[in-house]
Amino acid sequence: MTSQEKVDSLPFIDLRKQFLRLEPALREALLAAAGSAQYILGPQVRRLEEALAEYVGVRECVACANGTDALMLALLAWDVGPGEAVFCPAFTFFSTAEVVALRGATPIFVDVNPVTFNIDPASLEEMIGRVQREGLLVPRAVIPVDLFGLPYDYEAVARIADRHGLVILEDAAQGFGGVYGGRKAGSLGQVGATSFFPAKPLGCYGDGGAVFTNNVELADVIRSSRAHGTGGHRYEHIRLGLNSRLDTLQAAVLLVKLDAFPAELDARQEVALRYERALAGLVPSAPAVPGGLLSAWAQYTVRVPAERRAAIMEHMRGLGVPTMVYYPKCLHLQPVFASLGGRPGQLPQAEKAASEVMSLPMHPYLGPADQDRVVAALLEALEVAGR
Ligand SMILES: Cc1ncc(COP(=O)(O)O)c(C=O)c1O
CATH class of the missing domain: 3.40.640.10 (Type I PLP-dependent aspartate aminotransferase-like (Major domain))
Incomplete structure (x- = not known):
């Protein structure tokens, strides 16, 4: 090779x-x-x-x-x-x-x-x-x-x-x-x-x-x-x-x-747009960018049902598509900060996000065919693992 x-x-x-x-x-x-x-x-x-x-x-x-x-x-x-x-x-x-x-x-x-x-x-x-x-x-x-x-x-x-x-x-x-x-x-x-x-x-x-x-x-x-x-x-x-x-x-x-960065940033916008179009209405929640903002798309992060996330990720891994969870545990619940008195339920949106998020492959060189594979794997995983 x-x-x-x-x-x-x-x-x-x-x-x-x-x-x-x-x-x-x-x-x-x-x-x-x-x-x-x-x-x-x-x-x-x-x-x-x-x-x-x-x-x-x-x-x-x-x-x-x-x-x-x-x-x-x-x-x-x-x-x-x-x-x-x-x-x-x-x-x-x-x-x-x-x-x-x-x-x-x-x-x-x-x-x-x-x-x-x-x-x-x-x-x-x-x-x-x-x-x-x-x-x-x-x-x-x-x-x-x-x-x-x-x-x-x-x-x-x-x-x-x-x-x-x-x-x-x-x-x-x-x-x-x-x-x-x-x-x-x-x-x-x-x-x-x-x-x-x-x-x-x-x-x-x-x-x-x-x-x-x-x-x-x-x-x-x-x-x-x-x-x-x-x-x-x-x-x-x-x-x-x-x-x-x-x-x-x-x-x-x-x-x-840095010289290559502006073109890479443009490429990330295209990748994000392709995801947005392909996933519209099909996943529980895809990222939204408020007006006047541009994301650098360090990650493309969707939400899936918390109780099915592990199964969805496992199914996608089986299809050769890696996913990641950034971040599975909120900071107020980290053991090292226990003395600060954080407890579950205190910051509900942060905790819900930690339980539901899943990041898809995202980089400037992700071509349309590979992206189609990611989308197909996600949709199949959602079907198999249940929505
Ligand atoms: C939100 C955030 N803050 C800070 C850092 C720390 O950066 P570094 O890993 O270069 O120390 C990271 C990197 O992972 C990060 O994602």
Whole structure:
């Protein structure tokens, strides 16, 4: 089998396909980075930061080691810590709240909108009121997430955040490329954080992340914090920080992939549209994108009946179609957060979503024939497992 045939035989694995398309440019960029011997914070990192800041439409971008650190660096820069409440959706990846607890602050979990899966502004308002009434914690920040690639409800959340003096840290780990009312994901808050984990809309060949902001002073603090809190020179430390630099090699990969990104984002829109047309009225719930928003389609996530989800996924696996559940357990019910008092039934929409969601194969190189296979497998699985 040639390498192209091997890739064609794996229709739902996109990363090899993407590599083959970009191979000449990637080879050149990787060899140049390796040959330069500037492996840490080489010139590619600064070039990437400038290109990313321009793409997102903000003044400053600080590249770092991963998306979790990008969130952490923002909380460090704001000195968020003990006695403070940080509001997070309950239905998201663990990192969103992990960084809050690592800083010694308290994550307060908020319910999500059943259509967008993103933080529900009404629930946010209610939780802020609850914290204020209890008087034990000071409301400090909110971390809305662009789940599955769809930007969160920025205007509604910003209104609430302004009213209560909260800073917004946008978790755009999945949202890079998404648009809200003409503004790019990553720019929808005082600080935005993204991830370049390989499976993200813009992924590198390992771990990577970035922080976005229009606040130049804050960006300087974040730049210092990503390298052990360095000051005027390399061995002067003016604050506690992390070792969270983006490798030069990863920056070189990302510069090539960023060039291809707009076309890939368009291709994702086409794939999503084909799913939408093929599944209309046939699955209990397909994703909906509110007016004025563009999803980066990090995932294409449908709902299926909770009690039949495992059987549906098993049937599809038998037909050669992989599916995934992002995320089967809400954050307020995670064992590590038990001391915060979360209990089942508390955040009904987040819990319902966790029990019903299922993500279908989604990537820019998913061709119509392979997509037809996914749709046929899903419909067959729904029939066999019962609707
Ligand atoms: C919503 C969300 N936040 C944060 C992260 C953390 O990113 P990373 O894996 O690069 O640390 C992820 C990645 O999985 C994510 O999906």
